[in-house]
Amino acid sequence: MDHTTFFNRRDFLKGAGAFGAMTLALWQGGCDSCANQIAHRPKRRNIANMASNDPDLTTYQDAVTKMKALPTSDHRNWANQAQIHYDHCPHGNWWFLPWHRAYLLYFEKICRQLTGNSQFALPYWNWTSNPTIPNVFWGNGNPLFDPNRGVPQGSTADPSFVGAPVIDNILGQTNFFLFASNSAVNQRDFSGYGMLEGTPHNYIHGWISGDMGAFHSPLDPIFWTHHNMLDCLWVDWNINRNNPNSNDVHWTDFQFTDFFDENGNSVTVEVMATILYPIFLYQFEPCAPNETGSKMSNKQLERFLRAGAPVKLNFLKRFELQQSITAEMGKPTVGAVKVEEGVLRQAMEGTANQHVVLTIGDVNFPDKNDFFVRVFLDKTDVTPQTSLEDPHYAGSFAMFFDNSMHDMAGHGKPAYLVDVTPAIRKLSQAGSLPQGQVDVSLLPVPFPGREAAGQRITIGHLEVAIAQY
Numbered sequence: 001m002d003h004t005t006f007f008n009r010r011d012f013l014k015g016a017g018a019f020g021a022m023t024l025a026l027w028q029g030g031c032d033s034c035a036n037q038i039a040h041r042p043k044r045r046n047i048a049n050m051a052s053n054d055p056d057l058t059t060y061q062d063a064v065t066k067m068k069a070l071p072t073s074d075h076r077n078w079a080n081q082a083q084i085h086y087d088h089c090p091h092g093n094w095w096f097l098p099w100h101r102a103y104l105l106y107f108e109k110i111c112r113q114l115t116g117n118s119q120f121a122l123p124y125w126n127w128t129s130n131p132t133i134p135n136v137f138w139g140n141g142n143p144l145f146d147p148n149r150g151v152p153q154g155s156t157a158d159p160s161f162v163g164a165p166v167i168d169n170i171l172g173q174t175n176f177f178l179f180a181s182n183s184a185v186n187q188r189d190f191s192g193y194g195m196l197e198g199t200p201h202n203y204i205h206g207w208i209s210g211d212m213g214a215f216h217s218p219l220d221p222i223f224w225t226h227h228n229m230l231d232c233l234w235v236d237w238n239i240n241r242n243n244p245n246s247n248d249v250h251w252t253d254f255q256f257t258d259f260f261d262e263n264g265n266s267v268t269v270e271v272m273a274t275i276l277y278p279i280f281l282y283q284f285e286p287c288a289p290n291e292t293g294s295k296m297s298n299k300q301l302e303r304f305l306r307a308g309a310p311v312k313l314n315f316l317k318r319f320e321l322q323q324s325i326t327a328e329m330g331k332p333t334v335g336a337v338k339v340e341e342g343v344l345r346q347a348m349e350g351t352a353n354q355h356v357v358l359t360i361g362d363v364n365f366p367d368k369n370d371f372f373v374r375v376f377l378d379k380t381d382v383t384p385q386t387s388l389e390d391p392h393y394a395g396s397f398a399m400f401f402d403n404s405m406h407d408m409a410g411h412g413k414p415a416y417l418v419d420v421t422p423a424i425r426k427l428s429q430a431g432s433l434p435q436g437q438v439d440v441s442l443l444p445v446p447f448p449g450r451e452a453a454g455q456r457i458t459i460g461h462l463e464v465a466i467a468q469y
């Protein structure tokens with residue numbers, strides 16, 4: 001019996017209650033064969049470790065070819081799968097990670113079903129250790145090639161978005177919202193990009209561009225391996241490093257109704273089920289810088305994952321800029337945010353876990369997302385050439401949107417959350433801690449070789465907050 005089928009029938013269709021009873025029985029030894037299957041659950045591997053005839057790669061190619069050949073009446077058809085994303089993907093909110101996790105799981109099941117390879121595990125592209133788009137995605141006639149890409153073969157992703165120190169810093173965020181994007185009410189609300197989504201995720205989309213640059217991005221086969229890397233990093237953050245997800249029932253009990261299983265039938269997926277996938281349904285080859293396994297037993301892990309934590313982005317003090325600012329490509333716009341005297345020093349010296357969080361909100365989408373944004377503190381003369389070793393450098397984020405979103409009324413405008421604590425600490429150590437005012441410089445930088453001239457972004461809300469978590 002394929003354990004994924006078992007989970008489908010018993011649990012995912014009937015909700016978390018049945019899932020609970022089953023897993024309990026499992027750990028008590030009530031289902032020996034399941035325990036064995038779980039121990040040998042498919043391992044999603046790094047493409048860089050695969051030969052070109054690796055069964056996971058050839059199956060992936062075969063699956064893409066077969067999905068493209070399915071009639072448009074079939075929900076498993078390649079373009080129909082991408083349409084699910086276009087119509088329903090949550091971005092800039094806390095459903096980003098679980099939604100894409102479920103999307104990948106059902107995609108992987110479809111690949112297994114269509115190819116007959118029940119052992120197939122979706123590969124991932126580790127852009128941290130291999131920042132060049134792998135060669136397996138290139139070549140005319142190759143099902144994994146997408147001719148619409150805006151980057152040529154051999155281009156390398158910018159380490160300030162995907163490099164080990166940046167990813168390690170993101171994985172070091174202990175607050176779920178800063179790591180995984182902010183809480184929201186509706187699936188497609190923009191409430192705030194966390195650092196995983198706003199930095200490497202958005203960057204890879206915008207940089208590759210073409211199909212990847214907008215909401216039909218799953219048309220590019222690289223999409224699935226990009227999101228698999230993100231899923232692996234969530235596993236590292238949540239399971240290896242034991243950072244808790246939110247236990248808010250508006251999140252854990254939320255149901256996605258957008259997916260189709262391997263037979264093309266509609267499924268309903270509860271967020272809590274997706275949280276448990278990585279301990280029951282698949283595992284990963286290590287993907288994170290400095291990865292170590294979890295110190296918990298599986299039983300402890302399951303309890304930990306189910307429990308989550310009452311996560312809050314607890315803003316003790318907030319300092320807002322009362323005006324909107326506009327930035328042109330290649331030139332910084334500076335928001336001078338007045339803060340209480342001494343408040344940053346207290347945050348640096350206090351014993352409580354205080355952090356300085358920057359919110360860049362009410363961001364107006366420009367026409368194209370052909371650029372990314374650098375953030376500097378208390379340095380106003382920055383250019384695209386300013387060194388990122390400069391102690392004033394505080395982080396970078398990128399955009400990912402579809403132009404159709406211009407018309408998506410009622411979803412709000414995106415916001416980006418950046419933990420600027422490390423930058424403030426560096427400035428403090430250099431004896432230049434901002435006093436009474438923080439000059440926030442936002443610098444839009446066009447992607448190399450891309451036409452972004454004349455574009456501007458307007459930021460309606462800029463806030464420096466002291467947060468405790």
Ligand code: C2O
Pocket residue numbers: 085089090091100201205217227
């Ligand atoms: Cu919903 Cu990276 O895409």
